[in-house]
Amino acid sequence: MGKQHYQINVNGETKDVLAEPRELLIHTLREQLDLTGPHIGCETSHCGACTVDIDGKSVKSCTVFTAQVAGKEITTIEGLGTPDEMHVLQEKFREHHGLQCGYCTPGMITRAHRLLQENPNPTEEDVRFGMSGNLCRCTGYQNIVKSILAAAAEMNASKEAAE
Numbered sequence: 804m805g806k807q808h809y810q811i812n813v814n815g816e817t818k819d820v821l822a823e824p825r826e827l828l829i830h831t832l833r834e835q836l837d838l839t840g841p842h843i844g845c846e847t848s849h850c851g852a853c854t855v856d857i858d859g860k861s862v863k864s865c866t867v868f869t870a871q872v873a874g875k876e877i878t879t880i881e882g883l884g885t886p887d888e889m890h891v892l893q894e895k896f897r898e899h900h901g902l903q904c905g906y907c908t909p910g911m912i913t914r915a916h917r918l919l920q921e922n923p924n925p926t927e928e929d930v931r932f933g934m935s936g937n938l939c940r941c942t943g944y945q946n947i948v949k950s951i952l953a954a955a956a957e958m959n960a961s962k963e964a965a966e
Contacts, residue, residue, distance in 0.1 A: 814882030840880035851937030901950030903941035
């Protein structure tokens, strides 16, 4: 079976891609759509460097075929913020030194974004459990947790101010 056309919705835009039925989403994102934020880490779903959001769920894109996401809403780190207008999570990761080498950071932030949508006021334990599928070899996690908790606090304060 050869390559087939699929329409996928990435970061608010519909994209036409040509992929074999067995092509992994991470490869389509990086190689066809030039969305290099999600990283290829372990290719066994252990590390979470490739985490994206698909229809409101955190998914490791090395475990999903492109054919499976046709018509679904996908958000990558590129869809959360830009260098000029960073998402609050990106700002807090920078401010609280939640990254070192940066390889895991896009997956961490993408997962943290979904975590804060699922639980807008998490405890430290909630964050540690909610992020347990994303691994970091550099930081020791303390500053990642601090960054996520700081982002939650700021997002909650913004919400309260708007009400």
